[in-house]
Amino acid sequence: MRPISGFSKMTKEEKIQWLSMQVPVESAPLIESMNNFWHQDQSVQKKFDEFSENTLTNYYLPFGVAPNFLINEKLYAIPMVIEESSVVAAASLSAKFWQTRGGFKAVVHSMTKIGQVHFLWQGQTAKLENFFSTKKQELIDSVKSITHNMEKRGGGIEDIELVVMTDKIENYYQLKLKCKTQDAMGANFINSILEGMSDVWKKMIATSEIFEASERDLDIVMCILSNYTPDCVVEAWVECPIEDLGMVAGLVSDKFAHKFATAVNIAKVDPSRAVTHNKGIMNGVDAVVLATGNDFRAVEACAHAYASRDGQYRSLSDVSLVDGKFKFSIKIPLAMGTVGGLTTLHPLVKTSLAILENPSAEELMKITACMGLAQNFGAVKSLVTTGIQKGHMKLHLLNILTGLGASVEQVEEAKKYFTDKIVSYTAVRNFLQSKELPQ
Ligand code: MEV
DSSP states (O other), X not given: OOOOSSGGGSOHHHHHHHHHTTSOGGGHHHHHGXXXXXXXXXXXXXXXXXHSSSOOSOOOOOEEEEEEEEETTEEEEEEEEOOSTTHHHHHHHHHHHHHTTTOBEEEEOOOOEEEEEEEEOOSOHHHHHHHHHHHHHHHHHHTHHHHXXXXXXXXEEEEEXXXXXXXXXXXXXXXXXXXXXXXXXXXXXXXXXHHHHHHHHHHHXXXXXXXXXXXXXXXEEEEEEESOOTTSXXXXXXXXXXXXGOOBTTBOHHHHHHHHHHHHHHHHHOHHHHHHHHHHHHHHHHXXXXXXXOOHHHHHHHHHHHHTTTSSOXXXXXXXXXXXXXXXXXXXXOOOOSBSTHHHHOHHHHHHHHHTTSOOHHHHHHHHHHHHHHHHHHHHHHXXXXXXXXXXXXXXXXXXXXXXXXXXXXXXXXXXXXXXXXXXXXXXXXXXXXXXXXX
């Protein structure tokens, strides 16, 4: 690879051509064929190009839907964007299972989001605390031009606190903002407030008579929202009498419930298992977050921090078997939005929201948490009964057959043959060869 300047100014075609000349000659066709993935409608393609920088092409992921989700008595088909096979199937199976057992229930406990002005200041902490308490309302009022519209929608600033952090880093303080952003994810809103407020705060200190000259210089380190939103939490659950679970993959209900509970409890005490357990939850959560144009990096980072909130990484889901009832629940922070950002730009995000009948952010949080719980139920159910590979292998077999160019008839024959056999690339190829079928 050679260094290049002015790359961002090149056209898309020029960028592709330049890149194709940087790779070994046998790889060049792969780069050149990137234009095969452009959208045929140039106005749509332009939108995709403009989401990011130095865009060359589109990267496709499957967009599926998991029907039969009964959530708070309302039925949903939930859009999912995910490349991992079995995830949509597992979610759909769980949804169907719980649809006849009361469905999912969900509540949002709070939708408070956080932002921080990090600053350094030298002086007496008590003096700063007193000054802050007299100026707090003025600080809030100073950003009215930003918060005005959000207030009309029922959101805005809930509170600001002065946080003393001088025991951790010398002279380090924060202004901690708590706010509600209603249906917006709210990143721009929060960051604008923080930057506006930090300027005002700095000026207040610089011009106040109560401070000595040496105390008037406040150094703003940075202003940024926090993606840790432990107060923007949704709780979802399913429950039914243990006997109503029926026979689950060959296990009687009582045995299944106890085995399932043990598996969840293992994920509550062992971080090695908890990470995989929560990964299963995030299979469902991320798929909805992506389909609805939300920020999956923020949701992931926050969920895992939340899973460690008592000092040890633990399962996000919980189970109880009390008074003959099986209850499986999840508590997860989900800072999601249904307006602004990608929701207005990406045509398929609009489609996802339409499939969900244009939910509020609060409703979307509930739907997403239920999807995470459904996914987790499906995974743990498989793990404690048939094992995870059975379902995976069915799809794996199909992928191998497709890769080997098998016909519809060959696929049907192979499906029957491999019902009770281990699927591997070699075994499938040998099977096709033994049948003298082309590969
Ligand atoms: C695979 O993507 C997810 C699982 O590993 C989750 C789990 O182990 O609970 C099946």
